[in-house]
Amino acid sequence: MSKHHWQSFGELNNSDAYKQSVNDEFQEQLPTEVDDKGFLEAKHPRRDFLKFLGFSTAAAAVAASCEMPVKKAIPFANKPEDIVPGNSVNYATTYIQDGDAVSVLAKVRDGRPIKIEGNDLSPITKGGTSARVQASVLDLYDTARLRFPTIDGNEAKLEDIDKAVASAIAGLGSAPITILTSTIVSPTTKDVIAQFIAKHPGSKHVVYDAVSYSGILLANEATYGKKAIPSYRFDNAKIIVSLSADFLGTWLSPIEFSKQYAIGKKLDEKKPEMSKHIHFESVASLTGSNADERFLHRPSETGAIAVALLAAISGQSISGIADAKLKEAIEKTAKELSAKKGEALVVAGSNDKNIQIVVNAINEALQAGGKTIDWSATYNTKAGIDADFAKLVDDMNAGSVGGLLIFGANPVYSWFESKKFVDGLTKVKLTVSFNGKADETTQLCKYVVPSHHYLESWGDAEIKTGYFSLLQPTINPLFKTRQFQDSLLSWSGSNSDYLTLLKGYWSSKVGGETGWDKALQDGVINPANTTLAGATFGSASVSAATAAIGSYKKVTTTELYLYQKVAIGAGEGTANPWLQEMPDPVTKATWDNYLVVSPAMAKTLLKIDLTNNGQADAYEVKPPKHVVSITANGVTVKLPTLIIPGTHPDTVGIALGYGRAKELGKSVFNDEAGIPVGSNVFPYASLVNGTVSFSVNEVKLADTGDKFPVALTQTHNIYNTAQGNRTEVMKELTLAEYKAHPTEILEEREAEVKPYGGLANYQAQGTIYPNSMNDRPGIKWGLNVDLNTCTGCGACVVACTAENNVAIVGKPEVLRGHEMQWLRIDRYYSGSDLENPKVVFQPLMCQHCDNAPCENVCPVAATNHSSEGLNQMTYNRCIGTRYCANNCPYKVRRFNWADYTGADSFQDNQEGIVNDVVLNMSDDLTRMVLNPDVTVRSRGVIEKCSFCVQRLQSAKLTAKKESRPMVDSDIKVACQQACPTNAISFGNVNDKKSLITVTRQDNPNRLFLSLEQLHVLPNVTYLAKVRNIEEEEKAAEKKEEKKSEKKEA
Amino acid sequence: MHLKYESQLREPLVNGNKDYHQVTEDILRPIEAKPTKLWYLGFYIAVCLLMFGVYSVYREVTYGIGQWNLNKTIGWGWDITNFVWWVGIGHAGTLISAVLLLFRQGWRTGVNRAAEAMTIFAVMCAGQFPIFHMGRVWMAFFVMPYPNSRGPLWVNFNSPLLWDVFAISTYFTVSLLFWYSGLIPDFATIRDRATTKLRQKLYGTAAFGWTGSTKHWQRHESLSLVLAGLSTPLVLSVHTIVSFDFATSVIPGWHTTIFPPYFVAGAIFSGFAMVQSLLLIVRKVFDLEDYITLGHIEAMNKVIVLTGSVVGIAYLTELFMGWYSQNKYEGYTFWYSRAYLFSPYGWSYWGMMACNVISPQIFWFRKMRRNVYVTFFMSIIVNIGMWFERFVIIVTSLYRDYLPSSWSVYYSPTTWEIGFYLGTFGLFFTCFFLFSKYFPVIAVAEIKYVLKITGDNYKEQMSKVEVLPTEEFAHEYAH
Secondary structure: OOOOOOOOHHHHHOOHHHHHHHHOOOOOOOOOOOOOOOOOOOOOOHHHHHHHHHHHHHHHHHHHOOOOOOOOOOOOOOOOOOOOOOOEEEEEEEEEEOOEEEEEEEEEEOOEEEEEEEOOOOOOOOOOOOHHHHHHHHHHOOOOEOOOOEEOOEEOOHHHHHHHHHHHHHHHOOOOEEEEEOOOOOHHHHHHHHHHHHHOOOOEEEEOOOOOOHHHHHHHHHHHOOOOEEEEOHHHOOEEEEEOOOOOOOOOOHHHHHHHHHHHHOOOOOOOOOOEEEEEEOOOOHHHHHOOEEEEOOHHHHHHHHHHHHHHHOOOOOOOOOOHHHHHHHHHHHHHHHHOOOOEEEEEOOOOHHHHHHHHHHHHHOOOEOOOEEEEEEEOOOOOOHHHHHHHHHHHHHOOOOEEEEEOOOHHHHOOOHHHHHHHHHOOOEEEEOOOEOOOOHHHOOEEOOOOOHHHOOEEEEEEOOEEEEEOOOOOOOOOOOOHHHHHHHHOOOOOOHHHHHHHHHHHHHOHHHHHHHHHHHOEEOOOOOOOOOOOOOOHHHHHHHHHHHOOOOOOOOEEEEEOEOOOEOOOOOOOHHHHHOOOOOOOEEOOOOEEEOHHHHHHHHOOOOOOHHHHHHHHHOOEEEEEEEEEOOEEEEEEEEEOOOOOOOEEEEEOOOOOOHHHOHHHEEOOOOEEOOOOOHHHOEEEOOEEEOEEOOOEEEEEEEEEEOEEOOOOOEOEEOOEEOOOOOOEEEHHHHHHOOOHHHHHHHHHOHHHOHHHHHHHHOOOOOHHHHOOOOOOEEEEEEOOOOOOOOHHHHHHHHHOOOOOOHHHHHHOOOOOOOOEEEEEEEOOOOOOOEEEEEEEOOOOOOOOHHHHHOOOOOEEEOOOOOEEEOHHHOOOOOHHHHHOOOOOOEEOOOOOOOOOOOOOOOOOOOOHHHHHHOOOOHHHHOOOOOOOOOOOOEEOOOOOHHHHHHHHHHHHHOOOOOOHHHOOOHHHHHOOOOOEEEEEOOOOOOHHHHHHHHOOOOEEOOOHHHOOOOOEEEEOEEEOOOHHHHHHHHHHHHHHHHHHO | OOOOOOOOOOOOOEOOOOOHHHHHHHHHHHHHOOOOHHHHHHHHHHHHHHHHHHHHHHHHHHHOHHHOOOOOOOOOOHHHHHHHHHHHHOHHHHHHHHHHHHOOOOOHHHHHHHHHHHHHHHHHHHHHHHHHOOOOHHHHHHHOOOOOOOOOOOOOOOOHHHHHHHHHHHHHHHHHHHHHHHHHHHHHHHHHHOOOHHHHHHHHHHOOOOOOOHHHHHHHHHHHHHHHHHHHHHHHHHHHHHHHHHHOOOOOOOOOOOHHHHHHHHHHHHHHHHHHHHHHHHHHHOOOOOOOOHHHHHHHHHHHHHHHHHHHHHHHHHHHHHHHOOOHHHHHHHHHHHOOOOOOOHHHHHHHHHHHHHHHHHHHOHHHHOOHHHHHHHHHHHHHHHHHHHHHHHHHHHOOOOOHHHOOOOOOOOHHHHHHHHHHHHHHHHHHHHHHHHOOOOOHHHHHHHHHHHEHHHHHHHHHOOOOOHHHHHHHHHO
């Protein structure tokens, strides 16, 4: 018996299969073996499954993952000594545009300017800015800027151009060269021009302003012997009368005037006195909307009103005013003016020399000189004389101009006889433009040597006599541009460059290198002595002017008045998307110009009766507006029509500055429709008595039956509806009412919250939650807006856009109610007179409610409350249900309806969805303006005012680093900083000394919260608007009488 | 459960002398036969609509909510209108299956299966809107309270939108279970009758091994009762919570305490109308007029006229409160934005009034209640009216709220907004067509319960039973 133990029959029998199995450790064939059919036909056994699964998953993941585009940030190879990445530095410089000059600070972050602030050291603007100043930083990064010099449209080297121009100048022979510029405020630039003229004898310098102040200049020459504009002191005036001068919006020096105006309008609750502003105008303007009393008249009556006013002040009877209401207004105004001699100021916006002479006579009669009018410092910002330019155009056509060097002027667009200028230009042998963009005039010039943007330039400005402001570059020139002064110097054969000249000029004046450095750091050089001065008045021309005005034709047809918009001006803001999208303060329209008509004219012209609820609704809710053709002076333009109360029934208005050339950028031209944004209405203007007149007679209007959409951001204009006066939204009263009954608003508030135990117990009793929830020790942020000083100018709106990277959405999106601005200015009409209502502006940003209705409805807690009282928005938590926006009673929350910023995780999803303007905002160049401290929001999330939380954080950090408590001066939110009237105060409410606490404490009677009765407990407060109106005084007296009667009874 | 006496005076719930076999044959015929051309056509149209909806949603997800015409003032429009509308429709099913079961309403057996299916599909459609109305739908999972590494960061339990998430998902789950548990005996029947292997296998799996034993039946009955008990409060809670989306806000026109009962009544109203629309077609197409009788239709019409009047009273109460509260914002919303015919949205309010309050009053007349054509027409009108109601509540409250400065420009839907709505119709009918082809549209087993006591046959036989005259009965009784 064998002892062999076997395990299987195979082993026992020692079969072949057994032998093989003993030999082959791996009995199966290798799974990846490829048979002769080739790899593709190979079987894929089980083991491969995991491999294939792994590979395909990885491949799919790589191929399909939402790969974000890689954007490289390149660090400094050698870090410059004075640059700390992530820290911003402010450089003092000067905003210069077509003669306007404002001292500013440019906030430079990592080598690029991103924000403009006012320069507090400037005694003129005192840190104030305007919408245009705020927006100017975006112009630096404008993709439509000229990037290199050209000859006949072809890129050329500077040396070649220099040579070509030199030989061209040499070839001109005796025919003189004319340098055509907008007003030059820079003394050194004037030197440079003088050098050029000296080098090229016979040449001259002509100043051209699109909207000139020739009338004032010539009138002052006639009456004061000085061809200059004096400083106006609205702060010294107890009564201000303006004849169509939009001094808070566009006239002369609006930031300065707003600052001064606010001083007179600021109300001390203990001594309630304020200045009175009476406004005469034809088309509703920002200034007219702010006036205590506004009277409407035809543009052609301006002269007659001035004459009548002069007569009334002199104690004579009024003649030549047919309208009884107007006559009464003039008499009343004259009476008030006469009562405040030495504290009165009359200004007129007219460009008519005769009218300005009469106005000068009025001011003289009111003893304004040396008090409200200061001749010690005169403006250098407006020097253009229309007649000079008209003569140049004639000379050009006569062929007597050999060369034309154009800087900052664009007469092809803005001169009313554009064709004549263009014809003349063809007869000029040498044409050079230094303009930074391919505007209408530059396109027609042979040589184009683009100059720097002001943020890239050196320079100086003498804004008023003795008030200097310096420019320094804040960034290397982005393109192959050369500063105008350098070009001119090199063509004058000078060896030195402009910087050397500038430094030389100033070093000697301010005490060498140190003095220069100090001046550059401050940005301004101010006069030591600022006593007000008058000037000797020569009355010789007054009677002639009066007689001339008397002979003006009485117009009975419809009149047209061409005005400037606050944001757009005479076209300076058209190419800037921030300004285009800023709602016009008066009309709340964006992205267009339009015909402004009164409700009375709407009734006859458009058959729309605003007193009819249904018709008013139909007009308001649908963006397409009636298109009307306007024919005058042989020009016909078709424009959509807006009905704006505060416009004379026989007058229509159109804004200048629109209808620009395509080359100026995406914001001026609607590529899809193939039409410019708005229409150019400069051709309606005409030369009257040697000055350009923007008021047009004999206007024919016809409803074309077509409609064209106008993008309005606010369609409903009154807060007292038929169902009840919504006084919780907005509170206003007259000075007389206030004096008679100072606690009126307090009592109104008390009545509103009476069901919740009155104001004292309101916070606690309006909620079921324990009141301790509202205890916020430490910091609690608060903001206050004084509606009395707010003029509604919109500087804060643009400042907020710039600071917080607020997206531009373009006209089609504004039309759909998709605008993104975090801060808006609501404009309401009040009063019973539909044709000429009172206007009130209410800036509205997130109210940062302590009992916020938005916070409890968010399913994912993306919006919540900070321990400092901020209503916070967490973008990356937001899923976009929009419930918070629905539940916000103030409607301040904004939703990203599309990928406006290019920040979306989906690529290429903007084309065809947003328009070119918005696409252009995501261009690499334009994006340089973004503030790195603020997240760029992507599609699908809600955003809103954050109280500039990035500034709050940095203020707290600064204080912490210096181991001290935070103080007021550490922090200014963007809207507050931009405001030219200091209407906005902000700070820590728990700090007893902070501006916000003091403001609230000092104004207990005017303080109110919008929609207070909802118990949302906002952290934004308002001070009620007080108007200095007489008519209401009577009403108040009556009220008082009634009350006393009741008491007696 | 159905062992009860039913008066002979009541009309039979099943007509036409059916026996058990015939019932099975009649109801299962569409499942076992090839679909008709009409079915294919309808299914094709439904799938087309669904695809259009998918494309509309694709655009919205890719390009943003800007594909819809909502704006800074009107943050919700067609999206949430459609959501509430579909959720409302989804109410009738559970009401019929649960509440009527508890109330022992025998007539429910003819309609409950289809009504429950409708509920489930309607809730599926409704769910699309809150999901895809989100600006960042890919972050939708944020609404789920799951442990996470962000703090952890939880959802906001104060938000009515979050309550919606729970309410609707619960409702959907319970409805689905209820529906499915009812289907199990019927699946077993189909399995047992199957002539192909595949059918046997599929329905066999779906039937969970049902053998029809007494134990099975006993458990089935218990489960039905438990689920009915669970669903009954849900019928009330879901729309109550949906109404909280509005009622807890501060917006005039939303901030009202009347909303929960008013929304529930409206939901039942629209749900029954939708059941009518669907069943009138089903009974005709599948030849089921014997099972879904005029009696059924009349019963549902009675519910419609009742609930329609309830919402009517709610509308009038709102108007009254708008005046009586002397709240100027409410007054404006109710009396101007809504009730004033010539205000921008006056037409939608009066459309709602005409469809929901005035026209259903026709059902006070028996003749009208029993008229198939009138019923069908009215069921469509009611659903249009209920859509208007939600539109009125959402849009007319939002477009003019507190600050006149923010009053909105005209809101009208874009193609993609409408496309999304049509797409949910596509989804609904695609599901419903598949349901009608593969599932018994009437509960076979349950019909058989009622056949014995309320069938035509039974009633006829009962009438033949000798009945004693009253005097004789009294005489006998006296002994």
